[in-house]
Amino acid sequence: MAKPSSAPIAVVGLACRLPGAADPDAFWRLLGRGEDAVGEPPADRWSASAPRRGAFLDEVDRFDAAFFGISPREAAAMDPQQRLMLELGWEALEEAGIVPGSLAGSRTAVYASAIWDDYAALHHRRGEAAAGRHSVTGLGRGIIANRLSYVLGLTGPSLTVDAAQSSSLVAVHLACEGLRHGDADLAVVGGVNLILSPGSSADSARFGALSPDGRCYTFDSRANGYVRGEGGVAVVLKPLDRAVADGDRVHCVILGSAVNNDGASTGLTVPDQGAQEAVLRAAHARAGTDPTAVQYVELHGTGTPVGDPVEAAALGAALGAGRPSDAPLLVGSAKTNVGHLEGAAGLVGLLKTALAVSRRRIPASLNFREPNPAIPLDALGLRVQTRESDWPEPGRPLVAGVSSFGMGGTNCHVVVGEAGRVPTPSADAVRSGDGAREPLAWLLSGRDTAALRGQAERLRRHQERYGHDALDTAYALAAHRTRFDERAVVIAEDAAGLLAGTAALARGEEHPAVVRGTVGGPVRTAFLFTGQGSQRAGMGRELHERYEVFAAAFDEA
Incomplete structure (x- = not known):
């Protein structure tokens, strides 16, 4: 047996x-x-x-x-x-x-x-x-x-x-x-x-x-x-x-x-x-x-x-x-x-x-x-x-x-x-503490321009059919998708704005919510110390109060 x-x-x-x-x-x-x-x-x-x-x-x-x-x-x-x-x-x-x-x-x-x-x-x-x-x-x-x-x-x-x-x-x-x-x-x-x-x-x-x-x-x-x-x-x-x-x-x-x-x-x-x-x-x-x-x-x-x-x-x-x-x-x-x-x-x-x-x-x-x-x-x-x-x-x-x-x-x-009550990843871990409406970014990429536009169209259709939470979608795109050289970011404060930007990207049109670019070759990092001040007392306090991730990193440093 x-x-x-x-x-x-x-x-x-x-x-x-x-x-x-x-x-x-x-x-x-x-x-x-x-x-x-x-x-x-x-x-x-x-x-x-x-x-x-x-x-x-x-x-x-x-x-x-x-x-x-x-x-x-x-x-x-x-x-x-x-x-x-x-x-x-x-x-x-x-x-x-x-x-x-x-x-x-x-x-x-x-x-x-x-x-x-x-x-x-x-x-x-x-x-x-x-x-x-x-x-x-x-x-x-x-x-x-x-x-x-x-x-x-x-x-x-x-x-x-x-x-x-x-x-x-x-x-x-x-x-x-x-x-x-x-x-x-x-x-x-x-x-x-x-x-x-x-x-x-x-x-x-x-x-x-x-x-x-x-x-x-x-x-x-x-x-x-x-x-x-x-x-x-x-x-x-x-x-x-x-x-x-x-x-x-x-x-x-x-x-x-x-x-x-x-x-x-x-x-x-x-x-x-x-x-x-x-x-x-x-x-x-x-x-x-x-x-x-x-x-x-x-x-x-x-x-x-x-x-x-x-x-x-x-x-x-x-x-x-x-x-x-x-x-x-x-x-x-x-x-x-x-x-x-x-x-x-x-x-x-x-x-x-x-x-x-x-x-x-x-x-x-x-x-x-x-x-x-x-x-x-x-x-x-x-x-x-x-x-x-x-x-x-x-x-x-x-x-x-x-x-x-x-x-x-x-x-x-x-x-x-059935799996029972298995924890599922979501964007809750990166939501702001006070629930204020803030811009979201949807990250897309493709091997070439046609692939990028195709990804945008598939994302648009998917969101319109299933209506997933815009922040959950942003989290999945950022954390679980391959990043190819042709890239775009759609930035808006609500799902309607994100869908409008995605539709424009799919059509190959310019849109104020869309930023596009192509990954270049290797880059070198340079630092510029100006010696004069745009600094101010309490700078970063708002970020510290609003974003738990920033606050944790700041406190650790």
Whole structure:
């Protein structure tokens, strides 16, 4: 029997690039609206003679190579999955309040996951003449993780996991174990999946895995396979005690996890109920959680006629048994919204669950009308979450599970809980003592002028949508963002003035609230002692009375 884990792991950063959702907030809105992002492939992706419905990203060929210090020639040779991992890793760290450049030399680990090589297949189709000096590193799947470690100078473990469709959740498990055993102090875990060639979809269709009508009917009587999805998710993990000490915002905690394999089941790709039941029990044993405390499970839920009944039976035996008939275990699957991201699917499920825990709402699982006849939901103590709702027992500590199973029998389950009352950093520490209205400064920067203006526009849209406190925003911009050479400061006494200045900066217009500049070369410090006095008795008294930071520094001096 597995022992309870001694160190919960905090999820402190989230990032995603999913169909119809460019960030976690957009993904949450997609889930809340009960929509799916399934459609036809982009017109420039491949020949119209080979259409295959799925959930696709737009403009996967776009990449700001210079931002990451990569030459155009090397960028062209890189699998876009490498590029996507770089972008997601950077965004997840910033969302965690960590300046990526500050981690150089640190024991930060990178665990990535991917299972397809579509870009390599396209490359090799062009023949030997297409090979170049960047082909090996550009096409190697292991480099998906190594590239982020190299760009940011991270010295912790760095590897790409391929355990078939359970890869990304297995990567989360490995990262948590590495953090608990001291292999690293921080971990970035990302899963990526891009459908760049019709060949991999054709292979999946011949295997019999894909839904002919391009829908995922999880646990439904119409279940006939899954629809493929592409994109990626990244999370930043840290031991909970360190996250609390650092004042991090904690989205949720990973209480425990487990991985096993079906072994010699009835077929290489046939799921095994006993193995799935065992991995569920092992994960909860390590987490030290009572199975009846689990209120929701994010299913593997591919909507296949064989897989769904096996998963339901295992879940019912391990977590559904003994529940009151009026309090079944809620289940659902994000695959009904964004398709099956295969090597990144487990992280999509973890992202959905982290958002459900932190926002204390459970989104609906789509495309469910009546249960698969082979899934007796009531007898198993399960119920498909068909509408968004509060948690069944919001007064209890929120506990959920996330499952992910690979076609070769590698099973993974992660137990997720809420963080409780973890201190969150804010600007309160720098607020003036008397609450007087004073000018605020929003600091922005970019690699070049276009990037600076783009940052200003994103900030403006973000503030208008969410209306965050202007001082909290100023604090986050000053403390948690990389400072690039093209810089601007927007200064105003209220949010309206700050937004007006930001809008002008985004348009490239002059504005009295905006100061712009470019970082020059190295500077030398000079001192001028004039010998005559602008000094006065009591100079600095007002600063001392108004600003605690100034007063403390003055008193110490």
